[in-house]
Structure formats: C-alpha cells, structure tokens
Amino acid sequence: MRLASPTIVEVAKRAGVSISTVSRCLNHPDKVGKKTLQRVRKVIDDINFSPNALAQSFRRGKTNIILVVVHEIGSGLLSEVVGGIRSVLDGRYAVILTESRPDAAQPASFIEMLVAKQVEGVILLCSVPPFSRKIIELNKARNLPIVIGLEPLSDELRKLPSVHIDNFAAASEATAYLIGLGHRRIAFVSGPRQSYVTLDRERGFVAAMADAGLDGSNVHYADLSVNGGINAANDILAGAPPSAIFCANDDMALGVMSAAARRGLSIPDALSVLGFDDMRYAAIANPPLSTVAQPAREIGIHAARRLLDAIDNPDEPGRQTEILQHRLVIRSSTGRGPG
Amino acid sequence: MRLASPTIVEVAKRAGVSISTVSRCLNHPDKVGKKTLQRVRKVIDDINFSPNALAQSFRRGKTNIILVVVHEIGSGLLSEVVGGIRSVLDGRYAVILTESRPDAAQPASFIEMLVAKQVEGVILLCSVPPFSRKIIELNKARNLPIVIGLEPLSDELRKLPSVHIDNFAAASEATAYLIGLGHRRIAFVSGPRQSYVTLDRERGFVAAMADAGLDGSNVHYADLSVNGGINAANDILAGAPPSAIFCANDDMALGVMSAAARRGLSIPDALSVLGFDDMRYAAIANPPLSTVAQPAREIGIHAARRLLDAIDNPDEPGRQTEILQHRLVIRSSTGRGPG
DNA sequence: ACGATATGTGAAAACGTTGCCATTCACAAG
DNA sequence: CTTGTGAATGGCAACGTTTTCACATATCGT
Numbered sequence: 001m002r003l004a005s006p007t008i009v010e011v012a013k014r015a016g017v018s019i020s021t022v023s024r025c026l027n028h029p030d031k032v033g034k035k036t037l038q039r040v041r042k043v044i045d046d047i048n049f050s051p052n053a054l055a056q057s058f059r060r061g062k063t064n065i066i067l068v069v070v071h072e073i074g075s076g077l078l079s080e081v082v083g084g085i086r087s088v089l090d091g092r093y094a095v096i097l098t099e100s101r102p103d104a105a106q107p108a109s110f111i112e113m114l115v116a117k118q119v120e121g122v123i124l125l126c127s128v129p130p131f132s133r134k135i136i137e138l139n140k141a142r143n144l145p146i147v148i149g150l151e152p153l154s155d156e157l158r159k160l161p162s163v164h165i166d167n168f169a170a171a172s173e174a175t176a177y178l179i180g181l182g183h184r185r186i187a188f189v190s191g192p193r194q195s196y197v198t199l200d201r202e203r204g205f206v207a208a209m210a211d212a213g214l215d216g217s218n219v220h221y222a223d224l225s226v227n228g229g230i231n232a233a234n235d236i237l238a239g240a241p242p243s244a245i246f247c248a249n250d251d252m253a254l255g256v257m258s259a260a261a262r263r264g265l266s267i268p269d270a271l272s273v274l275g276f277d278d279m280r281y282a283a284i285a286n287p288p289l290s291t292v293a294q295p296a297r298e299i300g301i302h303a304a305r306r307l308l309d310a311i312d313n314p315d316e317p318g319r320q321t322e323i324l325q326h327r328l329v330i331r332s333s334t335g336r337g338p339g
Numbered sequence: 340m341r342l343a344s345p346t347i348v349e350v351a352k353r354a355g356v357s358i359s360t361v362s363r364c365l366n367h368p369d370k371v372g373k374k375t376l377q378r379v380r381k382v383i384d385d386i387n388f389s390p391n392a393l394a395q396s397f398r399r400g401k402t403n404i405i406l407v408v409v410h411e412i413g414s415g416l417l418s419e420v421v422g423g424i425r426s427v428l429d430g431r432y433a434v435i436l437t438e439s440r441p442d443a444a445q446p447a448s449f450i451e452m453l454v455a456k457q458v459e460g461v462i463l464l465c466s467v468p469p470f471s472r473k474i475i476e477l478n479k480a481r482n483l484p485i486v487i488g489l490e491p492l493s494d495e496l497r498k499l500p501s502v503h504i505d506n507f508a509a510a511s512e513a514t515a516y517l518i519g520l521g522h523r524r525i526a527f528v529s530g531p532r533q534s535y536v537t538l539d540r541e542r543g544f545v546a547a548m549a550d551a552g553l554d555g556s557n558v559h560y561a562d563l564s565v566n567g568g569i570n571a572a573n574d575i576l577a578g579a580p581p582s583a584i585f586c587a588n589d590d591m592a593l594g595v596m597s598a599a600a601r602r603g604l605s606i607p608d609a610l611s612v613l614g615f616d617d618m619r620y621a622a623i624a625n626p627p628l629s630t631v632a633q634p635a636r637e638i639g640i641h642a643a644r645r646l647l648d649a650i651d652n653p654d655e656p657g658r659q660t661e662i663l664q665h666r667l668v669i670r671s672s673t674g675r676g677p678g
Numbered sequence: 679a680c681g682a683t684a685t686g687t688g689a690a691a692a693c694g695t696t697g698c699c700a701t702t703c704a705c706a707a708g
Numbered sequence: 709c710t711t712g713t714g715a716a717t718g719g720c721a722a723c724g725t726t727t728t729c730a731c732a733t734a735t736c737g738t
Binding site: 356357358359360363370371372375396397398400580 | 715716717718719720722723724726
C-alpha cells in the first residue's frame with residue numbers, strides 16, 4: 001500500500017512550529033532562527049519529508065521544466081543538439097524529452113496537452129504535424145514560449161523563432177562540389193515531401209544542377225532511413241546509373257553505400273556518395289562518408305538561449321530565424337566523376 | 340505580457356452556472372443537463388479555456404506521466420526500447436524521457452527530484468549513478484514504482500524488478516562461437532568497470548575462454564564509444580595482434596573495424612570482429628558486423644508491463660528479474676581463425 | 679531607560695481544481 | 709394531494725504549498 005507521504009503539516013506538528021516556519025526553512029532558511037531551523041531540519045530528516053512537487057508547482061505556477069520534442073530519440077545528431085540545449089539549461093531547468101512519432105495509433109492529443117502545460121517552454125526539434133500543431137495551439141492560446149531547432153519553418157510555424165542552417169545553400173554548395181568533381185549525372189535521394197528540411201535540400205540540389213545546365217530531375221523519395229536509402233539506391237542503380245548520388249541525410253547515404261557495396265560497385269571509383277548531417281557514424285563508414293555537417297551542438301545552444309529570451313521577455317517577438325553555418329566535409333566516399 | 344489564463348471560475352460566471360457544474364461538464368458530461376452542457380461548452384470555446392493541468396494533477400494527485408531515464412538519447416537500441424515502452428504505455432500515460440548524462444558539472448540533484456516526483460513511475464534504462472541513486476531513494480521514500488530495463492542490477496538496485504538478457508551467457512556463447520571458428524587468441528574490449536552490463540559480458544568472455552583452456556586475459560577497457568573502440572584497437576593491434584576481437588558493444592566494434600581498415604587489415608580475413616547489441620548500423624557496416632542481438636523492443640514492452648503491474652499493485656514486490664532471449668547474429672565480420 | 683528598528687514567528691488567504699453532500703425541482707406512483 | 713424517486717445543480721471543503729500581514733520579542737542608538 002502506498003504510504004501517504006508526510007506533509008509540511010506533519011513536520012510543523014512534530015517540530016512544534018507553524019506551517020509557515022517549515023516552509024520558510026525550506027525556501028528562506030536565512031529568515032529563520034538558528035535553533036528553530038535546526039530543529040525543523042532534524043524533523044524533516046527524521047520522517048524523511050520532502051515537499052510535494054506537484055503542490056509546489058501548482059502554488060508557484062512554475063515547474064522549471066523545459067520540454068524538447070524530437071521525432072524519435074535514436075539519432076546521434078539529436079543527441080548533440082540536446083547536449084547543447086542542456087549545456088545552457090541544466091541547473092536552471094529540468095530538460096525532458098518526448099517523442100512525436102506516433103506509436104500506437106493514438107489520437108496523440110490530450111496526452112501532449114497534459115505534458116505541454118506542465119512545462120514552461122518547448123523546443124521543437126521536429127516541425128511536423130500532428131504533434132507540432134498541438135504545441136502551436138498552446139503557444140497561441142497560452143503564450144507558451146516555443147523555439148524551433150534544426151528544422152526550417154513550415155507555414156504554420158512561420159511566426160516562431162527558429163535556429164537552423166541554410167539547407168538550400170548547403171545542398172546547392174554540396175551539389176556544386178559534386179559537379180566540380182566532374183559528375184554530370186547525379187541523383188538525389190530526398191525525404192518525405194512534407195518535411196521542409198529535406199524539401200529545402202532538394203530545392204538546393206535542383207537549383208545547383210540547373211545553374212550548371214544539368215538535369216536535376218533524378219530525384220527519388222525515401223523515408224530518411226537506412227532502408228529507405230537501400231531501396232532508393234536499388235531503384236536508381238537499376239536504370240542508367242548516375243556517377244554520384246547525393247542523399248538528404250546520412251542514414252540514407254549509408255543505405256546507398258551498403259546497396260552499392262552489395263552490387264559490387266566500388267565507392268568512390270564507380271559511384272560517389274554524398275550525405276547530409278555528419279552524424280556520428282559518417283566518419284567511420286567504409287569508406288568514410290563525405291557529407292555536409294550541421295553545427296548540431298551550436299544549434300542546441302542557440303535554441304536554448306532563444307528560449308530563455310522568450311521566457312524572460314514574453315512580450316517581445318524576438319528576432320526571428322537564426323541561421324548557423326554549415327560545413328562541407330569531404331572524406332572518401334566522393335571522387336572524380338567521368339566528366 | 341503573459342495573459343492570465345482563464346479559469347473554471349470565469350467560465351462558471353459567464354455561463355451562469357456553478358463551478359461544480361463546469362467541472363462536471365469537463366469530467367462527467369453525462370451527469371449534466373443537455374442545455375447546460377451546451378451552454379458551458381460554448382463559453383469554454385469562446386474564451387478558449389482549458390483547465391490548468393498543474394491544478395488538476397495536484398488535486399487528483401496524479402499526473403499520468405511515466406519517466407524513462409536514459410544515459411544519452413543518441414542510440415538506436417534505446418530508440419527501439421522506447422518504442423516498445425510506448426507501444427504499451429501510450430494512451431494511458433504520457434511517456435517522457437530524461438538524460439542522465441551530466442552536462443554542465445551540475446549537482447544533478449534537485450532537478451531530478453523535481454521531475455521525478457511529478458511522475459507516476461520510472462523506467463531506468465541506465466543503472467549507473469548518480470542519477471539512478473536519487474531515483475532509488477525516491478523509490479524507497481515514496482514508493483515510486485521503478486523498473487530497470489536493458490541493464491542488470493547493480494547491488495544497490497538488487498530489489499527492483501528488471502528486464503534484460505543474460506549478458507554473461509550471451510557473451511560466453513559468442514566467445515564459444517569465435518573459438519569454434521578456430522580463433523585462439525581473442526581480445527575483448529570491455530566497457531567502463533562500473534557498468535554491470537559490460538562487466539557481465541566481460542565475465543562471460545573470460546569464462547568461455549577458460550572453459551576452452553585459452554588465455555582470456557587480453558581484456559581492454561574503453562568507454563563504449565566508437566572512438567573508444569578505435570583507441571582500443573590501436574592498442575591491441577600494436578602488440579602481437581589476436582585473430583579476433585570481441586567488443587562489449589557495437590559502437591566499439593565499429594571503431595575497431597574502422598581502425599583495422601585504416602591499418603589495411605582486411606576483415607574478416609586478417610581479423611574477425613564481433614560486436615554486441617545489433618544496433619541499427621551493424622547490418623550495413625562494411626563488412627556487415629556479426630553481433631549478438633538484444634530483443635530491444637521486447638525489453639521495452641516487458642519493462643512497461645512490469646511497471647504497469649507495479650503501479651496497479653503497489654504492495655506486491657512482483658517477480659524480480661526477467662530474462663529475455665538474446666540471439667547470435669552472424670554476418671560477415673567474423674570468419675575462420677588460424678586454428 | 680525610551681522609542682525605534684530588526685528579527686523571528688504564526689494565522690490565514692490564496693492557487694484552480696475535484697468530489698462529496700445537500701438542495702431543488704419535476705414527475706410518477708400511491 | 710401526498711410521498712418517493714431521480715436528475716440536475718450549487719455550496720463548500722479539501723489537496724499541500726507559499727506568501728502576505730500582523731504581531732511579539734529582541735536589539736539598538738541616544
């Protein structure tokens with residue numbers, strides 16, 4: 001049977017003081033007499049009292065909790081971003097995470113509301129419905145501070161502060177790099193069409209191809225997973241194969257490399273593969289994967305700072321989107337093309 | 340300026356009913372007159388009221404939140420486990436996550452307490468201090484239901500329900516497999532000494548080597564990361580190199596493969612590498628990594644069920660540790676040894 | 679030794695809900 | 709026309725804390 005936890009009242013009784021005094025001992029110990037403090041502390045220790053956090057939060061109207069929403073936790077990139085976030089928030093706020101990927105086919109509705117309102121701010125690391133939509137409502141209705149990280153703004157999110165790289169520019173630079181290497185036939189493996197990140201990257205690719213007078217229509221859609229990359233590669237390689245494949249993220253690039261290896265294509269001699277994100281395993285892939293790096297930790301840090309701003313000055317809209325620098329990192333999965 | 344959110348009182352006033360009635364409309368709509376219900380709902384809609392979750396939780400003494408503690412989110416294995424957990428908890432509870440890795444050199448104390456007490460149960464996916472210690476205290480003091488997943492019990496956790504594989508048996512089977520392949524000189528890359536998981540695996544390795552009359556003393560310690568694997572491999576390969584390296588997790592195995600590749604060692608011809616966990620990228624490593632698979636999703640599912648049990652029957656201790664089946668998955672990073 | 683100022687303490691009012699109990703009212707059965 | 713029943717509603721206490729205010733007592737300068 002769950003024991004009823006002792007309350008402040010119990011402590012007061014045993015210590016022979018008033019409730020207020022106990023509360024003071026907890027929150028403003030300097031305002032309490034030395035002897036009293038000692039006595040109260042002793043009691044607290046004796047009966048193993050600790051204040052009911054729910055009651056505290058309720059009374060104070062403050063939880064000191066920040067929520068970070070990710071689509072799914074198993075990504076090294078997110079881990080970095082979260083590390084950045086925590087590096088600025090830890091100590092001031094408890095950082096909790098929640099996944100937005102639906103698992104059971106649940107309405108995904110009331111539960112998030114519940115979570116969201118116990119929270120003083122939200123960092124969205126995934127800008128996709130339906131979860132985000134709920135959060136936005138909260139933002140509007142309750143003035144819940146929100147910042148978006150990693151992903152550019154979808155239309156409905158247009159008004160929110162955000163921190164990310166210029167995915168369009170990055171993808172087009174990367175494409176230009178491939179072209180510079182002599183590649184002429186380049187395929188692009190994009191992500192789901194509702195993802196603004198990959199959409200930007202796709203547009204960057206297309207634009208760079210057009211700039212060079214090349215055909216940028218060889219675009220395939222996958223689900224950002226390794227398997228998606230494998231499938232896309234099989235599709236692409238079945239036809240007249242390009243000399244390079246540029247993927248909207250590293251997972252798919254790894255999938256492509258795997259599929260290529262299975263077909264006996266040597267990388268980068270027969271096929272160049274370029275990824276995006278520079279996630280943890282890119283550097284030790286075989287061969288090491290060329291990719292475009294996002295400053296993940298920085299993104300986390302900036303996002304957290306923006307959130308702090310938003311919390312401290314609830315009225316100001318705050319600067320809007322903040323663009324951080326990407327970096328093309330060239331390893332061994334890309335080589336000279338036939339051109 | 341943050342608007343004060345409208346309360347149930349405001350709604351009552353506008354709808355010309357009592358507070359109780361509004362509350363009833365929210366919680367037991369069937370017990371309210373049709374017309375009244377309609378009217379109240381209209382007001383709720385008009386002024387965009389939604390109940391203060393903090394007050395609700397406080398009053399009900401219930402938050403409907405389950406906390407999952409992981410060391411760091413960036414792991415595909417954890418992602419699976421969490422998927423399993425959510426598949427049973429979603430809808431009934433909101434599942435939130437928190438990392439135990441310290442970031443700022445913060446006392447890691449009060450914040451977790453705060454979080455922990457707003458929560459109705461905890462699944463620990465990392466059994467290491469200091470975080471877990473706090474949680475255990477809570478468990479003792481408040482009867483907070485806890486279950487450990489993925490990791491065996493440390494001494495202080497001995498009393499808690501847990502769900503994991505038999506790491507000792509798995510490691511010793513895997514070692515036996517390597518020996519069966521003809522390997523005689525086998526190195527083991529273990530994890531930090533305070534980790535019970537890797538300790539069990541290490542003991543399994545040592546025992547299997549001893550059983551076969553081989554020298555099981557070639558054990559190196561690393562930090563479970565890719566880089567740790569690389570460093571360990573460099574150490575190991577500098578001396579008289581073994582014909583196989585067995586790693587306590589896949590990340591390190593990937594690191595070992597990468598270091599080996601850099602040295603021009605071909606896998607599995609010159610060196611067999613065996614991992615542990617079967618994380619997402621093991622299958623598409625080059626060559627694909629042999630490893631021992633944990634039923635990650637299952638572990639999550641079982642852990643969640645155990646937690647539900649513990650919540651529903653707070654008195655019963657519940658069956659203690661639950662062992663799930665591991666599976667040796669043989670891919671291409673292991674081959675015949677010189678023996 | 680006097681009023682003035684600290685200092686320590688307690689009483690009581692919140693915070694926004696929920697749920698028990700009492701009340702009212704309409705209507706059916708007697 | 710009374711009485712009993714059930715449905716719909718309102719009043720109010722409670723949940724455990726924090727905080728304001730007032731009060732008592734100790735400390736100080738002169």
